[in-house]
Amino acid sequence: MINKPDMDIQNIILTIAKSLPGLLLAIVAHEWAHGFMAKKFGDDTAEREGRLTLNPAAHIDVFGTLIVPLMCVMFGGLVFGWAKPVPIVPRNFKDVDKGIFWVSFAGPLMNFILGISSAILFAVFVTQVPDTFSFYSILAQMLQYSVLINFVLGAFNLIPLPPLDGSNMLSTFLKGEMKMQYLGMARYANFIFMGIFALSMVGIPTIGYLISPVVMIGQKLSMYFLYLLG
Numbered sequence: 001m002i003n004k005p006d007m008d009i010q011n012i013i014l015t016i017a018k019s020l021p022g023l024l025l026a027i028v029a030h031e032w033a034h035g036f037m038a039k040k041f042g043d044d045t046a047e048r049e050g051r052l053t054l055n056p057a058a059h060i061d062v063f064g065t066l067i068v069p070l071m072c073v074m075f076g077g078l079v080f081g082w083a084k085p086v087p088i089v090p091r092n093f094k095d096v097d098k099g100i101f102w103v104s105f106a107g108p109l110m111n112f113i114l115g116i117s118s119a120i121l122f123a124v125f126v127t128q129v130p131d132t133f134s135f136y137s138i139l140a141q142m143l144q145y146s147v148l149i150n151f152v153l154g155a156f157n158l159i160p161l162p163p164l165d166g167s168n169m170l171s172t173f174l175k176g177e178m179k180m181q182y183l184g185m186a187r188y189a190n191f192i193f194m195g196i197f198a199l200s201m202v203g204i205p206t207i208g209y210l211i212s213p214v215v216m217i218g219q220k221l222s223m224y225f226l227y228l229l230g
Contacts, residue, residue: 012073012074015073015079016069016070016073016079017138018138018141018142018145019069019073019079019142019145019149020069021142021145021146022079022118022142022143022145022146022147022148022149022150023069023079023080023081023145023149024056024065025114025146025150026111026114026146026149026150026153027059027064027065027081027082027083027153028054028055028056028059028083029054029110029111029114030083030107030108030110030111030153030157031051031059031083031084031085031086031107032052032053032054032059032086032110033106033107033109033110034046034085034086034088034103034104034106034107035047035051035052035086035088036052036106037102037103037106038086038088038093038099038103039052041092041093041094041095041098041099041102041103042092042093042094042099043088043089043090043092043093043099044092045087045088045089045092046086046087046088049087051084051086051087052086056083059083059084059086060083060084061082061083061084064081064082064083064084065081065082065083066081068080068081068082069081078148078149078152078211079145079149080149080152080153080156088103097172098172100168100169100171100172101168101169101172103168104165104166104168104169105165105169107154107157107165108153108154108155108157108158108165108166109154110154111150111151111153111154111157112150112151112154114146114150115146115147115150115151115154115218115221116221118143118146118147118150119147119218119221119222119225120225121143122140122143122144122147122222122225122226123222123225123226123228123229124225124229125139125140125143126140126226127226127229127230128229144222147218147219147221147222148215148218150218151214151215151217151218152211152214152215152218154214155210155211155214156210156211159210161185161189161192161193162182162183162185162186162189163186163189167182167183167185167186170182171183
């Protein structure tokens with residue numbers, strides 16, 4: 001009975017160690033992609049404020065990058081988190097609606113690219129590196145976490161609820177009063193997400209319904225690349 005808490009702590013630390021590289025890569029590259037695309041459309045605010053970088057230190061959000069992932073691990077859930085949003089000034093865009101759409105889409109798109117790349121690397125690693133390699137199991141799991149985290153983060157951000165990227169993308173197709181009412185939903189966003197998470201905590205897998213198809217796609221891709229290289 002004395003050793004069980006120690007084992008739990010060890011498992012938490014091991015899970016964090018295996019998932020942290022994939023999480024940091026996912027959230028930092030996500031924000032970098034927003035800033036990069038914004039500059040392409042004429043807004044260099046992110047670059048001027050030192051945020052157009054892949055250095056994690058420039059993007060860390062204490063709650064979203066540190067506390068939330070730790071809580072996810074401790075409660076046995078999927079490792080999830082976010083970084084500080086890069087500053088974007090849409091009025092600087094050459095074409096505002098087009099700029100907002102592609103800048104918003106750039107983050108999730110980057111995550112899908114990283115997810116596919118991680119799946120390919122996983123297949124290459126598993127088929128080309130002998131399983132006698134000292135860190136074989138740990139590195140293979142790191143790549144699996146990277147696949148999972150990137151696909152989940154990309155899909156989650158495409159949900160059309162303010163302030164997620166999907167809502168900004170959808171707003172570019174709306175006009176007038178309808179657009180104002182839709183963007184006004186942002187004031188209720190915290191309550192909506194709290195409700196979604198609360199339902200998930202009491203056994204109604206609301207998030208699971210949204211995310212599980214994407215998780216399956218990531219797993220199928222990994223198996224497909226394994227098949228090609230096997």
